[in-house]
Amino acid sequence: MIKLFGIIFKNRVFIASGVFGFGLKYKRVSNQVGAIFTKGITLEPRKGNPPPRVFETASGLINWVGLENPGVEKFCEEILPKMNKLHTKIFVNVAGSEVVHYERIVERIGEQVDGFELNISCPNVKEGGVAFGQDPKIAASVVARARTKTKLPLIVKLTPNFCDPLKIARVCIAAGADGISLINTLHGMVYDTGRKRPLITGGLSGPAIKPFALYCVNRLQGLGVPIIGMGGIMTGQDAYEFLLAGASAVAIGSAILRDPYAPLKIIRELKKMSNKNGNS
Ligand SMILES: Cc1cc2nc3c(=O)[nH]c(=O)nc-3n(C[C@H](O)[C@H](O)[C@H](O)COP(=O)(O)O)c2cc1C
Numbered sequence: 001m002i003k004l005f006g007i008i009f010k011n012r013v014f015i016a017s018g019v020f021g022f023g024l025k026y027k028r029v030s031n032q033v034g035a036i037f038t039k040g041i042t043l044e045p046r047k048g049n050p051p052p053r054v055f056e057t058a059s060g061l062i063n064w065v066g067l068e069n070p071g072v073e074k075f076c077e078e079i080l081p082k083m084n085k086l087h088t089k090i091f092v093n094v095a096g097s098e099v100v101h102y103e104r105i106v107e108r109i110g111e112q113v114d115g116f117e118l119n120i121s122c123p124n125v126k127e128g129g130v131a132f133g134q135d136p137k138i139a140a141s142v143v144a145r146a147r148t149k150t151k152l153p154l155i156v157k158l159t160p161n162f163c164d165p166l167k168i169a170r171v172c173i174a175a176g177a178d179g180i181s182l183i184n185t186l187h188g189m190v191y192d193t194g195r196k197r198p199l200i201t202g203g204l205s206g207p208a209i210k211p212f213a214l215y216c217v218n219r220l221q222g223l224g225v226p227i228i229g230m231g232g233i234m235t236g237q238d239a240y241e242f243l244l245a246g247a248s249a250v251a252i253g254s255a256i257l258r259d260p261y262a263p264l265k266i267i268r269e270l271k272k273m274s275n276k277n278g279n280s
Pocket of ligand 1: 018038122230
């Protein structure tokens with residue numbers, strides 16, 4: 001067990017946003033992880049982008065899902081009551097195309113969850129998303145305004161796409177963030193040589209991004225708030241490396257798309273590694 005943000009978590013292995021829906025299909029997995037970060041929730045429902053939405057690359061995955069989700073009303077009415085029966089902590093990943101959307105979503109959801117992850121790092125939407133996370137002023141404003149609407153933990157999910165996450169993390173913490181999660185996906189592209197144009201432009205995830213993700217987590221050491229590290233974690237050894245690099249907990253993303261039970265394997269392997277190395 002670990003305590004972060006004043007909350008007790010079962011363990012340090014969480015599920016990253018967008019790869020497990022709302023955790024209702026594989027309850028055995030949901031009930032054993034420390035926390036679940038939901039799919040990104042927007043003010044209005046979103047259908048997401050047309051296909052192709054995912055493409056497997058040499059050592060990772062490019063996705064262009066585009067924040068498909070039911071919108072905050074349906075989420076609160078139909079999904080949240082079911083999620084609240086799970087035996088894990090629930091963090092809602094909040095996304096918006098305008099700054100004001102974040103505070104509205106946080107306010108609407110209220111105290112029905114354990115906390116929020118403000119997604120200012122999605123590369124797959126036209127407005128908002130990664131553009132908010134690259135601009136220190138907008139990032140701080142999203143956090144400060146959401147802060148006025150909740151006393152629950154506010155984690156900010158950062159991008160390292162064309163900006164320094166350390167600079168953005170500092171302003172977010174000054175604006176009231178309780179923690180930082182990173183990294184979201186990196187810009188990526190697959191080319192269609194037949195048609196001589198891109199086949200898919202989206203967010204790269206998976207083992208290909210792990211070394212960069214580790215570097216980013218390590219760069220944020222010493223900020224005084226918990227860091228949730230993610231990016232290409234496939235094994236307990238990967239998770240352990242993130243903890244050594246300065247993360248307080250880790251989140252599993254693309255590994256789940258290959259094997260929905262991956263978090264359970266990672267929890268077991270991490271426990272073994274930690275015992276062997278004398279860590280808790
Ligand atoms: C299909 C897919 C959908 C995702 N959707 C979201 C999302 O809605 N919100 C978000 O903050 N991150 C989203 N992400 C990013 C992941 O939460 C994670 O930050 C990223 O994939 C890096 O971790 P990984 O390499 O372990 O997958 C998504 C990733 C994938 C692969």
